[in-house]
Amino acid sequence: MDTKKRILDEALTLFSERGYANVFVADIAGAVGIKAPSLYKHFRSKQAIFDAILDEMKKNYDRQSAMLDMDGNSASADAAHFSAVSEDDLVKTGMGLFMYFLHDGYVRRFRKMLTVGQFGDPELAALFTKQYADDPLSYQSAMFAMLSAGGVLKDADPDVMALQFYAPLFLMLTVCDRHPERENEQIRLAERHIRQFSRIYGKREETL
């Protein structure tokens, strides 16, 4: 029935673990519980499976970023939202985002697949940069600009603030992707990072 979906799902897992070239159609079939030739009842080729995953991902990302206001265009939220943000608030939302990226099976596998497959394919490279650099930075930059305007944070360059807030989370994600056993260590570090960020940029004088 939904064999087609199961194929996409298992293929994504395998691609994200070993990369496109190191996954054989027989592996995908095996994971689904069928034989390789049967895959061709559902997809024209191995490449078509990959492309289908990509399409689905793009749809998902658009939906998700619409939901989270994570895309670059969002000047939608207004300053009121941010006028009363505490350190704990920042930690909560920051860690929430981090944990979501870290643990959501779909997001995670897709990130790994992109990391693996990107070079040589300009389209993939662009997608990677958009999703994991430009969009988050642009969203957070807007957010920090409002936090500054709202008097919650110091009045510093919001692009740089976004960079200093987000880049550490990105680096820790890449570490976790490669070494799942270091997850807890990285989660603790992430929290320390956000707290310190909040103290450093916060206007209120809290103990340093």
Place this chain on the structure above:
Amino acid sequence: MDTKKRILDEALTLFSERGYANVFVADIAGAVGIKAPSLYKHFRSKQAIFDAILDEMKKNYDRQSAMLDMDGNSASADAAHFSAVSEDDLVKTGMGLFMYFLHDGYVRRFRKMLTVGQFGDPELAALFTKQYADDPLSYQSAMFAMLSAGGVLKDADPDVMALQFYAPLFLMLTVCDRHPERENEQIRLAERHIRQFSRIYGKREETL
């Protein structure tokens, strides 16, 4: 003559651009100006070429990190070195490091190769994490600890300072690797980052 070296050099370029599996021995041979079978006069197999690159890289890294004191063990430098560091000093050394990582052909191609090839191979994943996360962080953490002790910077968690200093540079490197045309934009951003970092953590009150 030094055909062997030329093979390693061209292979590294190709691997870094397209990944191991997408490079054919014929491509490497072609880049060197010979035919595929002739490669086997110099290396036992395609894998042997890859391994040789890796070995050479490890040697280079050890030599280089000994030179730059970039490895984890270096508590060697003493506080005196750091007792009188200005914002411009930090910018100069930080940007120097950034530009070196960005432009040095060898370092750059190796980083891209590791990025591409890492999953599925635990040894490569470990190498990547060591070279591009743990070692720089640990070195810089030590450095910031001294800068704090020396009264140059505020007295904050040095691990987090290192993370907030280094991770943005790392993120910008990955952007540049995928989109060379954005290099200048990223270089400017890197400088803004370092300056702001220095102001935020600096003890002297400079204009914000």
Place this chain on the structure above:
DNA sequence: CTTGACAGCTAATCGAAATTAGCTTATAAT
């Protein structure tokens, strides 16, 4: 001069993996 190692070449060979052919069964609509 001649011999042997070296580095290159062309023309096989080998192997692995994707894809196709063609058969079978089940199910659902006519």
Place this chain on the structure above:
DNA sequence: ATTATAAGCTAATTTCGATTAGCTGTCAAG
């Protein structure tokens, strides 16, 4: 009941890319 379609299987077939065989020319040592 019949038939068409979907989805699976086994057994080819095809393709492609790594590797091997075996020949050739060069050049330095003797």
